[in-house]
Amino acid sequence: MAEFSLALNEDQITVRDWVHGFAVNVMRPVAQEWDEREETPWPVIEEAARVGIYSLDFFANAIADPSGITMVLALEELSWGDAGLCMSIMGSTLAIAAIMANGTPAQQAEWIPACFGTPDDVKVSAFGVSEPDAGSDVSSLRTRAVYDEAKDEWVLNGTKTWMTNGGIASVHVIVASVDPELGSRGQASFVIPEGTPGIRMGQKFKKMGIRASHTAEVVLEECRVPGSCLLGGKEKLDEKLARAREGVKTSGQAAMATFEATRPYVGSQAVGIARAAYEYALDYAKERRQFGKAIIENQAIAFKLADMKTRIDASRMLVWRAAWMAANHQPFLNGEGSQSKLYASETAVHVTEEAIQILGGYGYVRDYPVERWHRDSKIYTIFEGTSEIQRLIISRAISGVHIR
Secondary structure, eight states: OOOOOOOOOHHHHHHHHHHHHHIIIIIGGGHHHHHHHTSOOHHHHHHHHHHTSSSHHHHHHHHHOTTSHHHHHHHHHHHHHOHHHHHHHHTTHHHHHHHHHHSOHHHHHHHHHHHHEETTEEOOEEEEOOBTTBSSOGGGOOOEEEEETTTTEEEEEEEEEEEETTTTOSEEEEEEESOGGGGGGGEEEEEEOTTOTTEEEEEEOOOSSOTTSOEEEEEEEEEEEEGGGBTTOHHHHHHHHHHHHTTOOOOOOHHHHHHHHHHHHHHHHHHHHHHHHHHHHHHHHHHOEETTEEGGGSHHHHHHHHHHHHHHHHHHHHHHHHHHHHHTTOOOTTOHHHHHHHHHHHHHHHHHHHHHHHHGGGGGSTTSTHHHHHHHHHGGGTTTSOHHHHHHHHHHHHHOSOOO
């Protein structure tokens, strides 16, 4: 009988400690500055590339871990350092996941290295699904891709929004409708290479949190890409569309394969934020004295911290389970990926709010980091599927009923 263990192996411990050191020495000292500047922190990304954290080798080795744990360990530590900086360093993972999930081996070999660039010429990538009129409802995308058979080119028109690295990326991966009548089954993913005419950045958003991460609209106007930029290839797409038109069940939305793979990654980032706030509040409660004693000696404070720690550890276990299932190709029969993202994101919001409460007035001012962590935490209940969408996925999975 196989041995069961939650103990990390030596390689995983080494990666965790290495990334934690980067978070302590590189991220924490500049986190507040980049939050206030609301600009892409290129020096931090470049340093991550220089030491090897932001690199194809690191991603490939982390994803190759058969336990699935290495990547979520690294993401937790980076988000513990700062969520906005973490998103700037790791925001390319969505585009990379889309290329891995939908691309041919040749496309993966060509485009995934281009998402990183080199330590001397760092690049980032972006993944576009959401639109001004299609957020959670990705089946109603209006961005169209039309095939020009004479030139073997796809022509894309539409507007994408809420794109991490949108407009500043060297590689954009865009989900577009090729047959609107088929809804989500008529969608495909396209790579837009750097320098392609017809793609431009629209509005850059000023956000409540993760402000060091660039978020913007991307506008596509008669944007032409070679046929080879259709992820998976035209033959595979034509077969999928034919099956859909005949009413045969297909693999579904092009976006969903990406989100299913990355939900534990999002959950691990939320765990990192929550852990940062919990640790800070715990240290503060031990040092802060009121009425002649440390405030942690009061049950009202101690019980808050006990609940915070318990929820963080439970969130991590859900993330690890989902990451293990994804790495071992286990189906999420009960929405386990969504469970991890849902619980971890709502835990981050709860824990950071409780941390503010423990610090009192100090928790509400920018001199202390907990208010930034609270602002950062909220987006995790919204992007890559809102909490409501996660509950919908879970409820459908456990009931077998198409709940609306």
